[in-house]
Amino acid sequence: MKSAHRTDAQERAEPGADSESTSDHQVREDREISTEQQHLDVVYARLDRMRASAERRLQQTLRESGGTPQARSERESYERLYTDDLTKFDAAEHNLYFGRLDMGSGETRAIGRIGILDDDSDDTTLLLDWRAPLSRPFYLATPAAPEEVRRRRHIRTRSRAVRGISDEVLESDSAVADAPAGGDVVNETALISALNAARTGEMTDIVETIQREQDLIIRSPHRGVMVVQGGPGTGKTAVALHRAAYLLYTHRDVLARSGVLIIGPNDDFLTYIGQVLPSLGETGVLLSTIGNLYPGVRASVVEPRLAAALKGDLRMVDVLKRAVREYQTVPRQPVTVTFDGYPLTIDKSVIQPARGRARSSRRPHNRARSVFIRNALDALAEQHARRIGSSTIDGSQLLSRGDIADIRDEMRTDPDILTALGEFWPPLTPQKVITELFGSTARLRKVTTGWTDDERTALLRDHHRPVADVSAADVPLLDEVAELIGYDTDGESERDRVEWRHRLAEAQDALDILTGSAPQDLEDELDPEILMAYDVIDAEQLASRQVQRERLTTAERAYGDRTWAFGHVIVDEAQEISAMGWRMIMRRIPNRWMTIIGDTAQTSDPAGTTSWDAVLHPYVADRWRRHDLTVNYRTPGEIMDSATTVLAQIAPDQPAPTSIRRSGHPPQDIRTDSADDTVTTAVRVALEAGAGPGVVAVIVPDLLADVVDASMRTASAEFGDDTPAPRVLTVGAVKGLEFDMTVVVEPAALVAQSDRGLGDLYVALTRATQRLAVVHAEELPLDLLS
Numbered sequence: 001m002k003s004a005h006r007t008d009a010q011e012r013a014e015p016g017a018d019s020e021s022t023s024d025h026q027v028r029e030d031r032e033i034s035t036e037q038q039h040l041d042v043v044y045a046r047l048d049r050m051r052a053s054a055e056r057r058l059q060q061t062l063r064e065s066g067g068t069p070q071a072r073s074e075r076e077s078y079e080r081l082y083t084d085d086l087t088k089f090d091a092a093e094h095n096l097y098f099g100r101l102d103m104g105s106g107e108t109r110a111i112g113r114i115g116i117l118d119d120d121s122d123d124t125t126l127l128l129d130w131r132a133p134l135s136r137p138f139y140l141a142t143p144a145a146p147e148e149v150r151r152r153r154h155i156r157t158r159s160r161a162v163r164g165i166s167d168e169v170l171e172s173d174s175a176v177a178d179a180p181a182g183g184d185v186v187n188e189t190a191l192i193s194a195l196n197a198a199r200t201g202e203m204t205d206i207v208e209t210i211q212r213e214q215d216l217i218i219r220s221p222h223r224g225v226m227v228v229q230g231g232p233g234t235g236k237t238a239v240a241l242h243r244a245a246y247l248l249y250t251h252r253d254v255l256a257r258s259g260v261l262i263i264g265p266n267d268d269f270l271t272y273i274g275q276v277l278p279s280l281g282e283t284g285v286l287l288s289t290i291g292n293l294y295p296g297v298r299a300s301v302v303e304p305r306l307a308a309a310l311k312g313d314l315r316m317v318d319v320l321k322r323a324v325r326e327y328q329t330v331p332r333q334p335v336t337v338t339f340d341g342y343p344l345t346i347d348k349s350v351i352q353p354a355r356g357r358a359r360s361s362r363r364p365h366n367r368a369r370s371v372f373i374r375n376a377l378d379a380l381a382e383q384h385a386r387r388i389g390s391s392t393i394d395g396s397q398l399l400s401r402g403d404i405a406d407i408r409d410e411m412r413t414d415p416d417i418l419t420a421l422g423e424f425w426p427p428l429t430p431q432k433v434i435t436e437l438f439g440s441t442a443r444l445r446k447v448t449t450g451w452t453d454d455e456r457t458a459l460l461r462d463h464h465r466p467v468a469d470v471s472a473a474d475v476p477l478l479d480e481v482a483e484l485i486g487y488d489t490d491g492e493s494e495r496d497r498v499e500w501r502h503r504l505a506e507a508q509d510a511l512d513i514l515t516g517s518a519p520q521d522l523e524d525e526l527d528p529e530i531l532m533a534y535d536v537i538d539a540e541q542l543a544s545r546q547v548q549r550e551r552l553t554t555a556e557r558a559y560g561d562r563t564w565a566f567g568h569v570i571v572d573e574a575q576e577i578s579a580m581g582w583r584m585i586m587r588r589i590p591n592r593w594m595t596i597i598g599d600t601a602q603t604s605d606p607a608g609t610t611s612w613d614a615v616l617h618p619y620v621a622d623r624w625r626r627h628d629l630t631v632n633y634r635t636p637g638e639i640m641d642s643a644t645t646v647l648a649q650i651a652p653d654q655p656a657p658t659s660i661r662r663s664g665h666p667p668q669d670i671r672t673d674s675a676d677d678t679v680t681t682a683v684r685v686a687l688e689a690g691a692g693p694g695v696v697a698v699i700v701p702d703l704l705a706d707v708v709d710a711s712m713r714t715a716s717a718e719f720g721d722d723t724p725a726p727r728v729l730t731v732g733a734v735k736g737l738e739f740d741m742t743v744v745v746e747p748a749a750l751v752a753q754s755d756r757g758l759g760d761l762y763v764a765l766t767r768a769t770q771r772l773a774v775v776h777a778e779e780l781p782l783d784l785l786s
């Protein structure tokens, strides 16, 4: 990618381009660096003062205790505020000041990770937050559309020292004359060096080098559903995370209360992206997989493909509805209980009308239960009144309505009657419904009219699998049932009580240590601060404060509450979400303010989607907006050439993203003689590469995962290198991740492993930032590397 902008580096390389000599240029650059250093010193000094002040205030707040509940609650808020400030200041420490705009008007804008005002009387702006509107030209300005920017400067710093600068002159006659097209790369030098840097296994933020097409998405004012479609490496995840940070900055009031939820494909992915938002000073975002989104559940089982596909199918809505109704039964034989010395008969004539009324209340099962019980008791009270209150002369009722109401009230507390009625409309939990449904052929058969026997067999739980273990495909079903039955959170109260006792014990321990370790001589000197700690706060108060403080985190409150309505939801790798998964997500975002990110050519989940319209139409019809990302920042051109061959098969109409750089390393084609040889060769190639800098991964077909992993363990022990062995990962686990080098094992088997196999191969090929080796005994599909 060629830039028409002049940089200091270019000027240095071509001193003859103008009259300035190399040494003149060096002098000028040193002078500029020293100017930037001065500003950096001022900014850091101010940051230090802000940090010290927040720390002082936090300590002061922590020392206070007692007071009215309102005073306590105010203190909690201040504690949260100061703690958040400190987190933000710590996060901003690295590369605090990275950009500068010199405007045509003579104004200068310094741009950094957070906004900082001076503590002078004018509140002078020392640093603009990268998200502020005034910072925007830093990301958008090009020579063709300079947005009044005369010069854009990129400042490289390390440990509070300026290491270098690079400038782009945007508003000069020469720049405008041969200006590139509007979508050209900005901050090119910084961008290329970021992309070439060795990976650490954790994603980093891109605030210094956000590109125009990415910025338009990050700052989009759209308040509905926005889909970001883009090929591998186009920065979709990066854009999603920066959009979360931008929205929190711009709509802090609303979103701090309601929260932002980011859904990713697996735990490894969430760990990989986990540091990006904290590094941008944002800690209040909830990151979750679908498998962990239901409170108190962690999916731990991998579902066979057919079962996962079926559990994700929309037909499950009806199956679950019917499964719940199956618990609303009528007695085949009359049941007799004794009340007040007389027999009471519970039969169809009592239960059926009560069930009809409860069903027509349209309440969810558990909430409609009170309607059922009330109506059944009415019938039983009438029955009892007929038995004891009928006139022996004409059969007329001698008891008044009030007497009958009294009988009903008495029955309401009779455990035998309640137990007998409960049989026909039992209280349910989602876990019970799901476990019993997938644990019984007979139950499944009743509620799956129209399904094939093979499908029913696939749904049946493997009887070796512990009942409590659920898969990610089960979780949306639990959520669906919770909705159908109106599941309340009794279970969570019990968890809270256990948690409370645990915290109390911890707090007591802490106090014991504090009291026991207080130096004797200080006790006599009555040091006010130390006395505060162990004289004033008892264990219960301490525990209570801790719980309340934690409760204040929006993300934590949201996590424990199935019915929480988030302010904004971001779904990454969204093509993998099943139809049932979407229902679960949509319940959490009634306002439908969402950013949906994915690539329909990379779908590998059997219940995933290849059409955004199919996914979204049931919820927002055609009221959603699509943005496309077109530049691949990860995969070098040499590798992308091979991946494009695969894309042409999966989605012939979808343009391949253009790689922004070439690495100079064509993919290595390593042919072996046998399957065994493939395994050992892949392991050896990865270990040799892993000895160098950067992160290496071996990507394997599902069936080879165990054998390659075992071989890697043995070989890496023999290899005797201190660096951690390269990871062996299946395509499912590698979603969204990237590595400096990948070794892709047996592409033909990847393709054959499912009807989404080509998508798997496409994902596998596009994970490397530098090098790719393909190891195979079988013929390569699609002439991949020719």
Ligand SMILES: Nc1ncnc2c1ncn2[C@@H]1O[C@H](COP(=O)(O)OP(=O)(O)OP(=O)(O)O)[C@@H](O)[C@H]1O
Binding pocket: 191, 194, 195, 204, 205, 206, 209, 210, 211, 214, 230, 231, 232, 233, 234, 235, 236, 237, 238, 239, 599, 633, 634, 735, 736, 737, 738, 766
């Ligand atoms: N503007 C940018 N500046 C610097 N690095 C960038 C920029 N945009 C993207 N990258 C880097 O490119 C790589 C790929 O980005 P990302 O993982 O967000 O892509 P993706 O579209 O989500 O990929 P996939 O669909 O394969 O998961 C990351 O290392 C990311 O940091």
